[in-house]
Amino acid sequence: MKKKIFSSFIGIILIVFLFEIFLRMSPYFFLNKPDNKYYQADINIITIGDSFTYCVQMKEGERWQDHIKRSLNETEGKKVYIENAGMPGANSYDIFNRLKKIIDKKKWDIIIVQCGLNNKYNLRGFSEYNGYKSNILSMFLQRSAVFRFFRLIISEINDEKKGYVLEEDWKTGKRLSWIAAIPEKEDYIKKRNEIEKLEKQNRVKILSEKYNKIYLNNSDVADVILSYSDILLVNREYYKAINILNKGKEKLKRNEYLQRLIQNNIRIGDFKEVIFLFKEYIKEVPENKKVAAKLEMAKFYKVIGDYREAIAIYKELKIDGEIQNVEIMENMGDDVILEWLESDLRKIAEISLVNKKTKLYFMNYFEFENVAMKRVSRELEGVQMLDIYKMFKEHIINSKENPEKFFLKDRHLNEKGNRLCAIFIDNLL
Incomplete structure (x- = not known):
């Protein structure tokens, strides 16, 4: 019996070890392949x-x-x-x-x-530079590709339950917060991902022209407005996308309208407007989406240097670690x-x-x-x-x-x- 338990334990260790090697080697075979x-x-x-x-x-x-x-x-x-x-x-x-x-x-x-x-x-990364020390187990886990891989899976499952998606760099196990992630409907995420694939194939310009013609004849159809604005967003025609959305806002659901305005204003760099839009968006969405939206809004308060408002959000959400980070930001010298x-x-x-x-x-x-x-x-x-x-x-x-x-x-x-x-x-x- 003891031999079986010992053999099983060794087998599990070996499987984990081999999986660790696979995860560490996979980028060399599957990721970052040059054009x-x-x-x-x-x-x-x-x-x-x-x-x-x-x-x-x-x-x-x-x-x-x-x-x-x-x-x-x-x-x-x-x-x-x-x-x-x-x-x-x-x-x-x-x-x-x-x-x-x-x-x-x-x-x-x-x-x-x-x-x-x-x-x-x-x-991100400042705590490591500043001499942050973890315990031995924590340090080991943070360096383990297997641990980060399964943490990513759990994180994605939780994100789906919350109704929003964040892009993840599983190699480092850290969130890529420069991707402005806001609560979005699954169909919108799917549509956006499809458009981004088309951009890589240099087909966005063709699609933009195609949807422009469709829009001219169907400017009162919500799906057309949303699809056209999505393509304009990917094509970096942000002001045009905002104009299209504002013209058709009566035909759109309020939260979908605000989502797209937020995305476009983020890229324009009008962060005060982004914060205003987030406040409006939070009024429109159910409780399970409010937390994600507030977290994103806090990021933009930090961008414009309004640290007190960011801290207020983190206090409301009881995220002590972020409160400490913002206080460091507020007091950190050049x-x-x-x-x-x-x-x-x-x-x-x-x-x-x-x-x-x-x-x-x-x-x-x-x-x-x-x-x-x-x-x-x-x-x-x-x-x-x-x-x-x-x-x-x-x-x-x-x-x-x-x-x-x-x-x-x-x-x-x-x-x-x-x-x-x-x-x-x-x-x-």
């Missing part, structure tokens, strides 16, 4: 960062990466592949972890990293943020420069000098600085142009700003 264009290119570039790298509100062909690609193709006469790995809302910790996954699978000639602005309100950012930048440089042929560039912003980046690029061999902050200042002084003409309402770069950014980078490269 065929990657294999065919002479120069492979990855740009990784936050929303400024992602180029919010810009369509394909308008982003600074697209301008650089065209320029390099023309001047160098070589095929260039550029991957945009920007993640709106990401901090330096997020970018380091994302880059680790991407570097594992692909060989890059040039890596351009842009981060730092979000470290003030996105504290020196601490810069030290944390610098630490992550050094780790980014370490994994990026394993391949000696890779060129690593740190890039700041038009309106943010990023002292930490400059310091690290000076101290580490192989790291170069794309100081577009300095170049933008010089451009404004020399050209006497109004700097506002390069920005959207939310201070992201508009199409003209993206073109200018590409010129700066092209010159520096």
